[in-house]
Amino acid sequence: MRKALFSLLLIIATSCGVTDRQxxxxxxxxxxxxxxxxxxxxxxxxxxxxxxxGSGPALVLIHGASGNLRDWTFDAVDRLSGRYRVIAFDRPGMGYTPRIDRDGASIYEQAALLSDAADQLGATRPIVLGHSYGGAVALAWATRHPSDLSALVLVSAASQTWDTDLPFFYRLTSGPLAAIANPAISAFAGEERVQDAIAGVFAPQPVPAGYADHIGAELALRPATLRENALQRASLKAEIARMVPQYPQLDLPVEMLHGDADTTVGLQIHSVPTARQIPNANLVVLPGIGHAAQHAAAAEMGAAIDRAAARAGLR
Structure with missing residues (x-):
């Protein structure tokens, strides 16, 4: 498979002008x-x-890898804005927020930028909710800037290290061949592959009607976004390893949701040990729910936000 891919890239390299135009x-x-x-x-x-x-206590939503704030505007922003002032950000290098630098923004750099952005909007000490990779950014916010948030909600969050190596796709799109590979992927990624990737995130639940048309997966396929996403993913495990020892010092309400059918960010690898390490963490396990718990368990997520708000004295 990899040899075939490299052969394809070499062919593309000989016609890179066509590829770049496409x-x-x-x-x-x-x-x-x-x-x-x-x-x-x-x-x-x-x-x-x-x-x-919306209006009410400030609630910041942070999306996951390969995504953008459209994951939240699909329905969560409207659903939650009746009782919260909801603010959804594009993370650096994703959607329409430019990258911070050429090396891939760390979770700490992203947390600092989003914390400052929330402060500029007058959203002082918000509830911060992160999904998947966004959960690691939310944890970085809480560990590095603890006085800048009131409560933390983690949904299917990447929060611990894991044993497997960086997948080949991310090594390719962040490595020396990225200048060839990324324009080729951007130019020739088929609709079927995009739909399969979205379905894999939601499995075993079906993709909600209209989600694929709303999310704008094409934004994640831009060459610069492919590279930034891969660089962020490549450094994540080491960044989490540095962050884990700080979990016992977290002194704020923490609500956690995680599906036991999540094969992208495993419950037992991530949220179960994290819930033991954070003194004020409350973990709710969602039977049969996959990685997209923010959609498949929307009511449970809303309840977790309400609990966090109440525990923080905001309700």
Missing amino acids: AGQTVAEAREAYPPEGRFLEIDGHRVHYVEK
Whole structure:
């Protein structure tokens, strides 16, 4: 499989002008089909894209890897805005928030940027909710900036180290061949592969009607976004390893949700040990639910947010 891929890349390299033009067209089409949904603010000259809706206690939503804030605007923002001031951010390098630097933004850099962005919006000490990779960013926010949030909600969150190596796809899209591979993937990724990837995230639950059309997967297939996403994923395990020893010092309400059918971020590897390490953590296991618990268990997520708000004295 890998030899075949390298052969394909060599062929593409000989016609890279065509590939670059096709990739550029794909990027332009993605921007036209999925324009920014929200507004922009600037933190020390760095633009941050966000959507804001509702009133009440501030609630910040942080999306996972290969995603953008459209994961939240599919239905969560509308659903939660009746009782919270909901703010969903595009993480650096994803959606319409530019990357921080060329090396891939660490979870700590992302947390600092989003914390400053929330503060600029007047969302002081919000409830911070992170899904999957976004859960690691939320934990970085809590461990590095504990006075800047009131409570933490972790949904299918990456929070511990794991045994497996970085998947080949991320090594390819972050490594020396990225300059060839990423435009090729952007230009020629088929609709079927995109749909299969979305279905894999939701499994064993079906993809909600309209989700694939709303999420804007094409935004994640832009060459620069492919590289940034891969660089972030490549450094995640080491960053989490440095963060885990700080969990026992967390002194705020922490609500955790995790499906026991999640094969992307395993419950027993991540949330079970994390819940033991954080003194104020409350873990709710969702029977039969996969990785997309923010959609498949929307009511349970809303209840977890309400518990966090009540425990923080915001309700």
